[in-house]
Amino acid sequence: MNACDFEELLKIPPYSLNQQxxxxxxxxxxxxxxxxxKNNCPEYKSIMQNISPELDFIPVRLFKEFDLKSVPDNEIxxxxxxxxxxxxxxxxxxxxxxxxxxxxxxxxxxxSDFTGNEKSSRMPMIILDCPSVLKKRELLxxxxxxxxxxxxxxxxxxxxxxxxxxxxxxxxxxxxxxxxGQKILLFGFTFMIWQYFYKALKNSNSxxxxxxxxxxxxxxxxxxxxxxxxSEDFKNAxxxxxxxxxxxxxxxxxxxTGSIFMQxxxxxxxxxxxSDIKILRAQDFSECSFNERGIIQVLSLLPTSYPGHSLLTExxxxxxxxxxxxxxxxxxxxxxxxRLKGAELRGCSDTYERR
Amino acid sequence: xxxxxxxxxxxxxxxxxLKTYDDEIINFLxxxxxxxxxxxxxxxxxxxxxxxxxxxxxxLRANYPEYKSRLxxxxxxxxxxxNIAVNFAFSYIFGLxxxxxxxxxxxxxxxxxxxxxxxxxxxxxxxxxxxYERTQFIKYxxxxxxxxQEYSLMSxxxxxxxxDETIKKIRSLETKPRCxxxxxxxxxxVCLIDADAVLKADxxxxxRLVQNFYNDTFLIDQNACSSPSVIFWLNNNLNxxxxxxxxxxxxxxxxxxxxxxxxxxxxxxxxxDAIKLDIKTSRYEEQNLIYLAxxxxxxxxxxxxxFNSGYFYEYALKNLDELFNPEIINAKFxxxxxxxxxxxxxxxxxxxxxxxxxxxxxxxxxxxxINLIWDGFDIVRTLSRIVNKE
Numbered sequence: 001m002n003a004c005d006f007e008e009l010l011k012i013p014p015y016s017l018n019q020q021x022x023x024x025x026x027x028x029x030x031x032x033x034x035x036x037x038k039n040n041c042p043e044y045k046s047i048m049q050n051i052s053p054e055l056d057f058i059p060v061r062l063f064k065e066f067d068l069k070s071v072p073d074n075e076i077x078x079x080x081x082x083x084x085x086x087x088x089x090x091x092x093x094x095x096x097x098x099x100x101x102x103x104x105x106x107x108x109x110x111x112s113d114f115t116g117n118e119k120s121s122r123m124p125m126i127i128l129d130c131p132s133v134l135k136k137r138e139l140l141x142x143x144x145x146x147x148x149x150x151x152x153x154x155x156x157x158x159x160x161x162x163x164x165x166x167x168x169x170x171x172x173x174x175x176x177x178x179x180x181g182q183k184i185l186l187f188g189f190t191f192m193i194w195q196y197f198y199k200a201l202k203n204s205n206s207x208x209x210x211x212x213x214x215x216x217x218x219x220x221x222x223x224x225x226x227x228x229x230x231s232e233d234f235k236n237a238x239x240x241x242x243x244x245x246x247x248x249x250x251x252x253x254x255x256x257t258g259s260i261f262m263q264x265x266x267x268x269x270x271x272x273x274x275s276d277i278k279i280l281r282a283q284d285f286s287e288c289s290f291n292e293r294g295i296i297q298v299l300s301l302l303p304t305s306y307p308g309h310s311l312l313t314e315x316x317x318x319x320x321x322x323x324x325x326x327x328x329x330x331x332x333x334x335x336x337x338x339r340l341k342g343a344e345l346r347g348c349s350d351t352y353e354r355r
Numbered sequence: 356x357x358x359x360x361x362x363x364x365x366x367x368x369x370x371x372x373l374k375t376y377d378d379e380i381i382n383f384l385x386x387x388x389x390x391x392x393x394x395x396x397x398x399x400x401x402x403x404x405x406x407x408x409x410x411x412x413x414x415l416r417a418n419y420p421e422y423k424s425r426l427x428x429x430x431x432x433x434x435x436x437x438n439i440a441v442n443f444a445f446s447y448i449f450g451l452x453x454x455x456x457x458x459x460x461x462x463x464x465x466x467x468x469x470x471x472x473x474x475x476x477x478x479x480x481x482x483x484x485x486x487y488e489r490t491q492f493i494k495y496x497x498x499x500x501x502x503x504q505e506y507s508l509m510s511x512x513x514x515x516x517x518x519d520e521t522i523k524k525i526r527s528l529e530t531k532p533r534c535x536x537x538x539x540x541x542x543x544x545v546c547l548i549d550a551d552a553v554l555k556a557d558x559x560x561x562x563r564l565v566q567n568f569y570n571d572t573f574l575i576d577q578n579a580c581s582s583p584s585v586i587f588w589l590n591n592n593l594n595x596x597x598x599x600x601x602x603x604x605x606x607x608x609x610x611x612x613x614x615x616x617x618x619x620x621x622x623x624x625x626x627x628d629a630i631k632l633d634i635k636t637s638r639y640e641e642q643n644l645i646y647l648a649x650x651x652x653x654x655x656x657x658x659x660x661x662f663n664s665g666y667f668y669e670y671a672l673k674n675l676d677e678l679f680n681p682e683i684i685n686a687k688f689x690x691x692x693x694x695x696x697x698x699x700x701x702x703x704x705x706x707x708x709x710x711x712x713x714x715x716x717x718x719x720x721x722x723x724x725i726n727l728i729w730d731g732f733d734i735v736r737t738l739s740r741i742v743n744k745e
Contacts, residue, residue, distance in 0.1 A: 046629045046630045050625075050634060051626065051629055051635075051636050051637070052636070052637045053638065058626055059619055059622050059626060061619070061623050062626055065623075065627060282617070283613050283618070283643055284641060284642040284643055285618070285643065295615050312619060312622065316615065340615045340619065341614070342616055343616040343620055343664070344614070345578045345617075345663055346439070346574075346576045347439065347575050347576050347577075347579045
C-alpha cells in the first residue's frame with residue numbers, strides 16, 4: 001500500500017473493518033512506512049541493521065534520547081514535546097505538513113464517531129484547562145497538542161480555568177445557558193479535570209447541568225491512581241456534580257498524535273483502522289493471548305516525518321477482544337493498566353528506578 | 356546523637372584499639388558463625404557465617420605473620436552500601452579483625468537480612484563486653500550530612516562503600532588529620548574465557564562453568580561492580596561461544612525472570628548502542644534474557660560497555676597483550692574473572708605491563724565473594740597500625 005491507498009482509508013468509517021480485512025491493508029502501509037523510515041532516518045536504519053533479529057518496533061523512550069526524523073529540517077513545521085515534569089527528559093516529535101494534516105483528519109474521523117455528528121462534527125466546546133498552556137505554539141507540549149488537536153471540534157470555545165487554575169464558574173454557566181439544548185464538547189486531561197473541575201464543583205454549592213455534554217479526556221491515570229480513583233469513580237463523581245453522562249477516556253501519546261484509542265460506551269479502548277495495538281510478553285516480545293497482561297505496542301499509519309509508526313511503550317495492558325465489542329465497533333479493544341513497574345535491581349550501585 | 360537511631364551497641368563507644376586478629380575476636384566471630392549457619396533461609400547469611408568460621412579466620416591470620424605487632428587504628432566508621440543486604444556485616448567484621456572499634460551505618464533500605472544479623476549479634480555480644488563497648492550499628496537518613504560529619508570527626512578510619520557520588524560527598528567532610536579512608540568507588544569488571552577450554556569441557560564441566568557464571572551475573576542482576584560486563588574470548592571460536600551461551604541460556608531460563616521494565620530497558624540500550632556506537636547486538640534466541648553485543652574495537656573507553664540484567668558485550672581477542680594494555684585497562688577496572696587460563700600468567704601481565712587497573716583475578720564463580728583484600732586494598736593492614744621496633 002502506498003501513500004495513495006491511505007487516502008482510501010480516510011473515506012471509510014474508522015471502525016468499519018474487521019481485524020482480518022484490516023490486517024492486510026494495515027500491514028502493507030506499516031511495511032511501506034518501515035522501508036520509508038529506514039531510507040530516510042539514519043538512526044532508525046542503524047537500529048534495524050544492527051539488532052538481530054530485526055525489530056518491528058522501537059522503544060518509545062528513544063524519542064527522548066535522540067532527534068529522530070525522516071524529512072529534511074526545512075520541511076518541519078512543528079515540534080511537539082511530551083509534558084515531562086521538571087528535570088525529566090521529554091520526547092521531541094517533528095512534524096511535516098503531511099503528517100500534521102493526516103493527524104488532524106484522522107482525529108476528526110475518530111472523534112466524530114463518538115460525538116455523533118457525522119457531517120458536521122463541530123460544537124460548542126469547553127476546554128478544561130487554562131489558556132496559558134498554548135502560549136508557545138511552535139514548541140507544543142502534549143497537553144497543548146491535545147487541546148489544539150481537539151480544538152478543531154469547537155465552534156465557540158472557552159477555557160474553564162484561569163491561569164491560576166481557578167474555575168471560571170460564572171462564565172461556564174453563561175456558556176452552558178447560551179447553548180442550552182445543544183450538545184457541548186468538554187475536553188481536558190484526566191488529572192486536571194479531577195483536581196480543578198470536579199473538586200471545585202464539589203466544593204461549591206452552585207449547580208451546573210452538563211447532562212447533554214460529552215467529555216473526552218486523556219493523559220493517563222497515574223496521578224489519580226495515587227488518590228485511588230478508578231475510571232468508574234471518575235465517571236460517577238462527575239455525574240454527581242454536573243450530571244455528565246457521556247464520558248470517554250482516550251489512550252494516546254504525543255509520539256502518535258491523531259490515531260488515538262478512544263474508550264467506548266462500554267468502557268473499552270478501541271483501535272481504529274488507522275492504528276493497532278499489540279500486547280507483548282516481557283520474556284521474548286511474543287504476543288500475549290487475550291486477557292493476558294503485557295507490554296503495550298502501538299502502531300499508527302500516520303507518522304511519515306518521524307519513525308513513530310510502531311512503538312514499544314512502557315505501559316501495561318491487555319487485549320479484551322476483537323471485532324465483538326457490544327458497542328459494535330470492529331477491530332481490537334483493550335484495557336490499559338498504567339505504567340510498567342520500574343525495574344528493581346539487586347546489586348551494589350544505587351540503581352533503583354524512581355518513577 | 357540527634358536523629359540517629361542506635362540499632363545495637365554501646366551508647367558511648369570506646370575508641371581504644373583492640374589487638375589485630377586477637378583470639379577473643381576470633382572466638383566471638385566463631386560464635387557468631389555458629390548461630391548464622393543455623394539460618395538456612397538466606398544463602399548470603401550462610402555465606403557470611405561460613406566466612407566467620409574459626410578455621411577460615413585462622414587461615415586468613417596466617418597471611419599476617421606480624422599480627423602480634425599490630426593494633427587497630429581506633430574508631431572506624433563504616434558507610435555500608437544502601438541496597439545490598441549483608442555487606443555492612445562484612446564491613447564490621449573487617450574492622451573488628453583489624454582491631455578497630457566500629458560504628459556501622461546500615462543500609463537505608465529495610466532488609467530482613469539486616470534485622471536477622473543484628474539480632475544474632477545482639478545475643479552473642481553479651482558474652483563479649485570488650486567488643487560490645489566498641490560496637491555501634493546505627494541508621495539515619497543518608498542525606499543528613501551533619502551526622503556523617505560528626506562521626507567523621509570522631510573517626511580514625513572510614514570505610515566508604517560507593518558509588519562515586521557518595522564517596523565524593525563524604526570525602527569532602529572534615530576528618531581528623533590522620534584519618535585513613537578506604538573508598539570503594541564505582542568499578543568495572545570483565546571476564547576472560549579461553550574458547551578452546553570451553554570446547555574441551557564435558558557436560559559436567561560445562562554445567563559447573565555455567566552455574567558459576569550465572570552466580571557472578573544474573574544472581575545479582577549483573578549489577579555489582581565485580582559482575583562482568585564484557586566477555587573477552589581468547590582463541591575465539593564461534594562454536595565455543597555458541598556452546599557457552601546456549602548452556603547459560605538454558606540454565607538462566609529456569610531461574611531468572613525478566614521484569615517487563617527490564618526487557619524495555621535492555622532493548623532501549625541496544626537501540627542506543629546501535630545509533631551511537633554502531634554496535635551489533637543480538638537478542639539471544641529471540642528472547643530478552645541474554646543480549647549479546649559485539650564490541651567493534653578496543654579503546655580507552657571500554658568501560659562504557661556496561662549494562663545489567665543479562666546484557667553482555669563480547670570481544671574476540673587476537674592475543675592477551677591486546678587486553679593487558681595500560682591504554683585500555685584504566686583504574687576503573689576491578690575484577691578479572693577467568694576460565695581456562697592460568698591466573699598466574701594474568702597477574703604477571705598486569706604487573707609486567709604496568710596496568711592502572713585490575714585488582715583482582717578470580718575464577719568465574721567467585722566474582723561476588725568479598726575478601727579482606729578488596730579493590731586492591733589490604734583492609735586489615737590499612738585499618739590497623741604496626742608498632743614498629745627499630
